[in-house]
Amino acid sequence: MKKNWSQDNLSAYVLLSPILILLTIFVVIPFFYAIRVSFYDWSFYQESTFVGFRNFYMVITDRLFGEAVMVGLKFALMVVPSTLILAFLFANIVKGLGSRMASFVKTSVYIPTIISGIVASVIFVFIFDYVGGLANYVIGLFGYEPKGWLADVSTALPSIVAPAIWLGFGLTALIMLAGLLDIPENYYEAADLEGAGAFAKMRYITIPLMRNIFLFLMVTGFTANISQFELSLVMTNGGPLSVTTTPNLYIFNHFRNDVMVGNSIAASLLLFLVLGSISAIIFKVLNSEKAVDG
């Protein structure tokens, strides 16, 4: 018995060690180091000086940081629900398709996922180009004047939401589809016998059983979209004014321009708090439950 026990332990350590080491090197140590550095005026050429909470004070009192967090929230609130709804509808359609057709459709919606955000941004920059862009051509067909999509305060954020939905749609749809296929067919059969219509089945079977999937997609979706960075960097560079400056772009701009680095690290830690609390709120509102197996 004892022998087995130590053998098991050993293999457990061996299997765990790669991820533990990687996490320690790339997550744990940098995290604590970042906390330390955030209390310093950190310079590469002179002695760093301890400044207490001054970096945090600077970030919190910076109007732009507050605006950036709001931009991140607005962005996520536009992207996540629309992606979820579109993907949910799409997954339901795919579920009903024949297997050959379904695999073709699945492959095609997944393509945007493997395209990097930078490439997608460049494609959409062309689409939103002022002269000769596709978007202005299309509205021109209906007799409208060309619009400065990315330069107009009111259209800039929706214009970067479009590629974000496009990028996130494929993966979300596939996860939704997996969730749908996981619901035992006999639930629906039972409901049919009871005479339930399509909406009743959706309302009482599909949506409740998809709760954990929604929860997962919302938490990851919100975190990923509030920390969205490359779309606004490439497409608008945070402009016009600061209406597309997401929190990460704000941090990046400080990192690039500031003489001292402490400020951007303090901002990152604060963003970490913001993201953590948003995830906590989502978990609280949508209680995660273990699926009841039939």
Next chain:
Amino acid sequence: MQAKKKMSWTALLSILVILALAVTGCGGSGNKNTNTSPSSSSSPSSSPSSSGESSESASETPSSAPAEKVTLEFWANKFEPTTDAWFKKWVGEFNKSQENIEIKLTIVPGDAWDQKMKAAQAAGKAPDIRTLDYGKIANNAKLGAILPLNDLMDPTLFDDLYDNVKDFVTVGDKYYAYPKLVEPSTVLYYRKDLFKEAGLDPEKPPTTWAEVLEYGKKLTKKGVFGFSTAQNAGDLGWSSWGLQYNSAGHLPVTDDWSKADVMNDGYKALLNFYATAYQSGIMPKQQLSGYADATPFGQGKVAMIVSGSWAMGLFRNDFKDKLANIGVAPMATIDGDQTKPTATLGGWTLAIDGKSKHAQQAADFISYLLAGDPKIMIDFFKTSGFSKFSPRKSVDEAMKADPDASKDAFRNMVAEKIIPYSKAEPIYPWDISFAFSTAIESAMKGTSVDKALAKAEKDINDFITKSNLAGTNPK
């Protein structure tokens, strides 16, 4: 059993060591290069091109070097192809010319520069020599990020510089960089053929802002915008300095950096000019390209464009067929007085890293490249289409003997009509320029001028208080 246990622990330990090695091996070369299109905000670089080329090394691998040979890292910003070629050519010449120093040139795109440099500095691997623009010298010197050159270079080399440029590289009583070129940030280019079509005299470019707006209106037609200049805060931040001097006579902070100074008629007129130009429809509603990149003008999409003197290099190299129709003039002024400043003199220098272990050798290279034989620098100005200007008297002197240079109309116009009235770039933190240019942009996007200025005043004052800036002007 005991032995067996021991052995598996050794096995585990060695796995850990191997993993750790693999992981650190990966970490060392993490050289990510995001490629982005809007030019990096703070650097008034001459056409900071952001092409896909990441970074390349020009020098051959140092082979069969003598034992005492010193290898120095040299990072240069990516500029026009002609400048990149010039750097490669003369670094190669330098490496061939002597046995003791090997320069390794890396060309870094403008938008990747800041991240790459920060990462290298954090790792203690900053390049020995780097390109640096005038605006950043004072702050880098204050931090000790670059070394004073007084003891490393022959002092007579600095006597060769024009006095105003000498001032650009001086902090306190020391020189911190050696200048390579100066270039005015603001020049007006216009299409003579389109002027004629619109019934305007092609030899009479606009001289007041009112005329710019009026001509712009006449020149705007389907497919051609009458006028183009910077239109987002990032570009406006540096490209409007000259026009700020022009209308207000100063920049948005007091000389001792103690408070904002924007609430005056000059600044109001400036914001009104930008706002009217944008809202009257003579400018594209969304920029066709960044301020530093005058390609849309070369392509015929714009009839008048404001850009830096470097744009002429672009036209001469890429749009040869259009040259005959391109007119050049100083930017119009608020009241038509062309002796008021319209531009700041930007430009690039070479500086030595504060932690360089071979500062003397680095200085020797700078002395050779920028301060040595005038023919090296003449080669540079020639290949860049005389769109940049020499900070050295001896180079200008030598160029007088060069028929191409002395007869060049563009060079003469800029040298006579723009540079003498130009101002130095400000050295206060970028946040101030950005706060003010945000005001210009918000006025363009419809905020009232008074409100925009009031916000800029508050933002600048807040920044000054928060970062204890008052009285820290190093000059």
